Amino acid sequence: MMTMILRRLIALPFILLIVYTITLTLAWVVPGNPLENPEKRPKPEVVEQMNKQYNLDSFPRFYFSYLSSATGLKYARDAISGQLAREREEALSRGYPAPVRPVFDLGPSLKYDDKTVNELISETLPVSVTLGASAILIALVIGMGAGVAGAVKPNSLTDHVTLAVAMIGISLPSFVIGTVLLLVFSIWLGWFPVAQWGTPRSIALPALALSLPFAAYIARLTRMGMIDALGADYIRTARAKGNPQRVVLIRHALKNAFLPVLSFLGPATALAMTGSFVIERVFTVPGMGEHFVSAVQNKDYFVIIGVVLVFATMLIVFNLIVDVLYRWVDPRIQ
Amino acid sequence: MYRLLLPVILLLALVGVSVLSDKPSPRADLVFINSSDVNTLDPQRMSWMHDMRTARLLFEGLVRNDVLSDDFAIIPGVAESWSVSGDGRTYTFRLREDARWSNGEPVTAEDFRYSWRRAMLPDLVADYVNMFMLIEGAQDFYDWRTEQLDAFSQRSFESPAQRQRSAYDLWDETVAKFDQLVGLSAPDPRTLVVQLSRPVPYFLDLCAFVVFAPVYEPLVAQYERPDPTTARLIRRPGWTAGGVLISNGPFELTRWRMKRDMRLEKNPFYWDTGAIAIDSVDIPSINDPNAGVLAYQTGAVDWIADVTAPYRGEMVAQKQEYLAQHADEVARLKAQGLDQFSIDRQLPPDPRAHTHAVSSFGTYFYNFNCKPYLPDGQPNPFADARVRRAFAMCVDKRAIADQVRRLGEPTASTLIPPGSIGGYESPQGLPNVGDASSETERARIVAKARTLLQEAGFPEDFVVTLSFNKDSGHDLIAQTIAKSWQKHLGVGTRLDQKEIKIFRQELKDKQYMTGRAGWYGDYGDPTTFLDINYSTDGNNDRAYNNPRYDGLIDQAATELDPAKRMALLGEAERILVEQDVPLIPIFHYATIYMFDPQKITGLSTHPRTTQNAYLIDILTDAKGPNQPRPMRRPAPSSQEPAP
Numbered sequence: 001m002m003t004m005i006l007r008r009l010i011a012l013p014f015i016l017l018i019v020y021t022i023t024l025t026l027a028w029v030v031p032g033n034p035l036e037n038p039e040k041r042p043k044p045e046v047v048e049q050m051n052k053q054y055n056l057d058s059f060p061r062f063y064f065s066y067l068s069s070a071t072g073l074k075y076a077r078d079a080i081s082g083q084l085a086r087e088r089e090e091a092l093s094r095g096y097p098a099p100v101r102p103v104f105d106l107g108p109s110l111k112y113d114d115k116t117v118n119e120l121i122s123e124t125l126p127v128s129v130t131l132g133a134s135a136i137l138i139a140l141v142i143g144m145g146a147g148v149a150g151a152v153k154p155n156s157l158t159d160h161v162t163l164a165v166a167m168i169g170i171s172l173p174s175f176v177i178g179t180v181l182l183l184v185f186s187i188w189l190g191w192f193p194v195a196q197w198g199t200p201r202s203i204a205l206p207a208l209a210l211s212l213p214f215a216a217y218i219a220r221l222t223r224m225g226m227i228d229a230l231g232a233d234y235i236r237t238a239r240a241k242g243n244p245q246r247v248v249l250i251r252h253a254l255k256n257a258f259l260p261v262l263s264f265l266g267p268a269t270a271l272a273m274t275g276s277f278v279i280e281r282v283f284t285v286p287g288m289g290e291h292f293v294s295a296v297q298n299k300d301y302f303v304i305i306g307v308v309l310v311f312a313t314m315l316i317v318f319n320l321i322v323d324v325l326y327r328w329v330d331p332r333i334q
Numbered sequence: 335m336y337r338l339l340l341p342v343i344l345l346l347a348l349v350g351v352s353v354l355s356d357k358p359s360p361r362a363d364l365v366f367i368n369s370s371d372v373n374t375l376d377p378q379r380m381s382w383m384h385d386m387r388t389a390r391l392l393f394e395g396l397v398r399n400d401v402l403s404d405d406f407a408i409i410p411g412v413a414e415s416w417s418v419s420g421d422g423r424t425y426t427f428r429l430r431e432d433a434r435w436s437n438g439e440p441v442t443a444e445d446f447r448y449s450w451r452r453a454m455l456p457d458l459v460a461d462y463v464n465m466f467m468l469i470e471g472a473q474d475f476y477d478w479r480t481e482q483l484d485a486f487s488q489r490s491f492e493s494p495a496q497r498q499r500s501a502y503d504l505w506d507e508t509v510a511k512f513d514q515l516v517g518l519s520a521p522d523p524r525t526l527v528v529q530l531s532r533p534v535p536y537f538l539d540l541c542a543f544v545v546f547a548p549v550y551e552p553l554v555a556q557y558e559r560p561d562p563t564t565a566r567l568i569r570r571p572g573w574t575a576g577g578v579l580i581s582n583g584p585f586e587l588t589r590w591r592m593k594r595d596m597r598l599e600k601n602p603f604y605w606d607t608g609a610i611a612i613d614s615v616d617i618p619s620i621n622d623p624n625a626g627v628l629a630y631q632t633g634a635v636d637w638i639a640d641v642t643a644p645y646r647g648e649m650v651a652q653k654q655e656y657l658a659q660h661a662d663e664v665a666r667l668k669a670q671g672l673d674q675f676s677i678d679r680q681l682p683p684d685p686r687a688h689t690h691a692v693s694s695f696g697t698y699f700y701n702f703n704c705k706p707y708l709p710d711g712q713p714n715p716f717a718d719a720r721v722r723r724a725f726a727m728c729v730d731k732r733a734i735a736d737q738v739r740r741l742g743e744p745t746a747s748t749l750i751p752p753g754s755i756g757g758y759e760s761p762q763g764l765p766n767v768g769d770a771s772s773e774t775e776r777a778r779i780v781a782k783a784r785t786l787l788q789e790a791g792f793p794e795d796f797v798v799t800l801s802f803n804k805d806s807g808h809d810l811i812a813q814t815i816a817k818s819w820q821k822h823l824g825v826g827t828r829l830d831q832k833e834i835k836i837f838r839q840e841l842k843d844k845q846y847m848t849g850r851a852g853w854y855g856d857y858g859d860p861t862t863f864l865d866i867n868y869s870t871d872g873n874n875d876r877a878y879n880n881p882r883y884d885g886l887i888d889q890a891a892t893e894l895d896p897a898k899r900m901a902l903l904g905e906a907e908r909i910l911v912e913q914d915v916p917l918i919p920i921f922h923y924a925t926i927y928m929f930d931p932q933k934i935t936g937l938s939t940h941p942r943t944t945q946n947a948y949l950i951d952i953l954t955d956a957k958g959p960n961q962p963r964p965m966r967r968p969a970p971s972s973q974e975p976a977p
Contacts, residue, residue: 031839053566083494087562090498097556100570113374114574115592123592133345140342179624187628195620195629197594203349269345284620284629286594299835 001327008320012313019312020067020305027296027304028059054110066305069105107302117306121288125310127197128287132273134207136265139214144261146215147222148249154227162219169216178209178282195284206283210276214268218261225257259330266322270315362597362616363957364950367626369640371593371619375574377547378453381461383854386544387639390946391598391615392581393547396427396446396526397538401938401946403966405756406858408538412441412548412582422533422894429524434603435550436586443520445548451512453545456480457567462545468537470517470529478515479508486565494562501565535896536859543857550580584610584948593619611951611958630928636952637934639945641926647740649689650926654742656686673939673965678931688930691742694923694943695754696854699746700815701841704916705877709845716847719914720790723764724783726918728822729815732768735921738810745769746919748911750855750863754941758860758900761908764915767822780822787823797826801849803834808850841875851875851917858942860903861887867910878916883909935962
């Protein structure tokens with residue numbers, strides 16, 4: 001188990017390096033200059049100055065300078081060479097406050113001048129994490145409930161209805177679900193606020209909208225797992241021992257049926273936490289998801305790379321957590 | 335079994351913690367949706383309209399525009415009075431004694447010198463650096479600093495420590511150089527003397543522009559220092575954060591959460607705090623156009639500063655229907671000289687009355703590439719002004735405004751929206767098929783256009799390409815233009831739809847034949863529009879080059895007599911829109927607002943589309959005078975602002 005964790009953790013930086021290289025290359029070849037106000041062009045000298053300042057005039061220079069500041073290498077190097085101390089001394093001796101330098105510096109946002117990418121992510125990631133976690137919780141409750149209900153009486157009306165609803169949940173785009181929910185529950189019924197964030201009431205609707213595709217998938221996984229499990233010998237044994245239906249279903253069958261759901265939870269959680277930009281837009285949730293879209297449109301290199309790296313890290317870490325849980329829940333797996 | 339619950343418990347704990355740690359604050363007096371997230375609150379670096387709309391709440395320049403007056407008069411801000419020398423090149427401002435920063439410190443003339451110096455530095459790359467170059471010595475200072483920075487990067491140093499020391503030394507030298515070169519002086523803390531390199535009749539208007547507002551040196555200087563390796567002044571973001579920013583306007587920033595909201599509270603030290611009728615402002619970040627309208631309908635928002643929902647055409651149509659139902663009353667109120675918001679306020683309440691189309695300081699137009707050869711190497715028929723004139727006359731502007739845009743926007747025959755700049759007489763412009771009063775007139779215009787094409791030898795079966803980006807309904811406008819050209823001129827057309835970045839790049843590189851464009855003015859002078867057609871201007875996407883046009887602009891730059899100067903600029907625009915026509919003005923933009931006229935007052939209908947939101951009074955609350963604030967006609971004798 002430890003070797004598995006260790007191996008994954010060692011692989012992490014290499015995966016991130018590949019992700020970084022691909023992302024930056026793709027972002028770089030998109031035409032346009034991130035520094036230009038789309039309607040009014042600054043003087044060419046101005047653009048040239050800014051290109052210089054951010055290394056936007058040379059791909060290799062940008063690639064390596066960003067790599068070293070984002071990974072903390074630059075910080076470490078400056079700390080060892082005494083550069084950090086020197087900067088501090090000089091600034092203080094000239095009456096400037098001591099310079100502040102983050103260890104992992106993801107750079108400035110080219111579009112949102114007043115924020116660093118570190119700040120952008122730290123302000124918006126908690127929101128996305130909350131939304132994603134709530135959505136997965138709701139998805140688990142709805143999905144497993146529906147899956148078990150369907151599996152208990154396969155091919156019954158309940159089963160067909162839940163399957164059909166699940167199918168709709170998977171295939172309907174989230175902006176449709178989101179808009180319908182918003183219209184019915186916020187505008188017509190007035191039960192939930194529009195375009196607010198922070199209270200459980202304001203989280204409920206976007207979380208529900210985000211959870212539905214996951215719930216549908218979980219329902220199908222649970223149903224399949226349950227049907228398999230309910231036909232197994234140990235269930236017959238459990239029934240023969242006189243266990244009530246509830247105990248058989250939950251303690252015996254669901255435990256096994258849950259395993260595929262568990263392995264789905266890793267990538268699903270990462271996806272729900274970072275890939276919710278459509279829901280975030282429809283419900284005006286101040287999360288990180290929208291940076292994915294707007295940063296690419298703005299060609300805001302630092303933001304693009306920052307959010308992609310955070311997403312990649314989350315994906316890897318959640319998969320790791322799930323694998324660890326998996327082995328813990330089911331010690332048979334090696 | 336309970337092991338299975340662990341992931342669920344983990345998730346539950348996560349949600350619980352984040353919900354509990356996040357308490358929403360009570361609703362502000364005024365909640366409005368800005369058109370986009372604020373990019374920066376650093377006045378010297380801003381260039382976006384939504385940034386400026388917010389900044390005008392937080393910062394105050396030497397003077398302000400009275401947005402509620404019909405002539406957009408200059409009124410005192412931080413300066414209580416000012417005088418101009420006879421040659422129009424020296425401005426002396428007297429700062430008011432009670433002008434204060436939000437921490438209670440006085441606003442001084444040095445604050446302006448510091449802030450304007452920031453804008454003149456090549457290091458900070460301000461978009462509006464050009465405006466500051468009107469100040470005596472600013473260009474020399476900018477060039478000197480640029481040279482020094484270039485030289486610094488070429489120099490070799492014995493050690494990093496020495497390099498760093500030199501970077502700081504160069505900065506000290508730069509500060510000294512600024513004092514020596516630039517015509518900005520502060521004989522005492524309350525007097526600011528500005529020397530201009532040439533007379534600039536609209537200089538006060540620039541001073542009202544928020545880019546000229548001061549920043550608080552003791553705060554900002556902490557975030558800016560010379561980079562030890564490049565000597566360039568580097569800025570660390572952070573001083574514009576909520577609770578950190580120190581500003582001198584009617585409000586202070588207490589919270590700014592990215593993509594979420596901004597909260598402003600009344601600045602207790604503001605000199606004219608008695609005139610402010612709201613205590614707090616919330617600016618939620620709602621970027622989805624539809625969500626904004628929904629939020630308005632639930633009452634969570636008081637004012638949407640730019641409705642971009644796809645159905646806004648219908649909203650405007652419903653408003654017009656509502657006005658038509660009360661046509662007699664509207665006519666009567668109009669005759670009294672009331673502005674459109676005051677008229678809405680007098681009519682019976684109706685949800686349809688909450689939509690307002692306000693004319694804007696901007697124009698939608700089509701560019702012609704005026705280069706002699708097209709990107710493919712073929713001779714460019716549009717290099718001939720006669721061809722451009724013919725095509726311009728045959729665009730059905732009326733159909734675009736009334737059937738495609740449907741926002742009640744006026745068709746344009748000039749680049750500058752008529753009536754937006756006091757003392758400026760707009761030229762007539764070319765006749766247009768869409769605005770022809772009768773069929774015979776239309777036929778006459780078409781015949782004229784066809785003759786022009788014949789004279790110019792416009793090639794047979796030439797295919798005209800229209801370039802545009804794929805968003806915001808530009809495709810429908812391009813189709814309408816193509817249809818009118820096919821119909822009236824019998825030419826073939828090709829629509830070239832591009833992704834926006836590529837489209838802009840092609841405009842910039844002149845890799846197009848005709849293409850859509852738009853421009854919003856920045857300040858109250860015709861040059862804010864006309865400069866983009868100057869042969870060497872960076873925004874001259876048309877590659878337009880007429881020495882006579884450039885000459886008129888140059889001549890106006892040194893003309894002291896305001897009336898003569900306006901006449902010169904009027905002649906330049908006449909050449910532009912009647913003779914050379916490097917662009918086809920199509921319509922002047924309208925901005926769509928949403929607010930309840932019975933509830934909100936203090937918004938301006940002036941075509942400069944500048945709102946000072948601190949003038950807003952919520953008529954239904956207990957704060958402020960709760961009296962409607964209509965647009966005022968200029969006083970007969972207020973030609974010059976009282977010193």
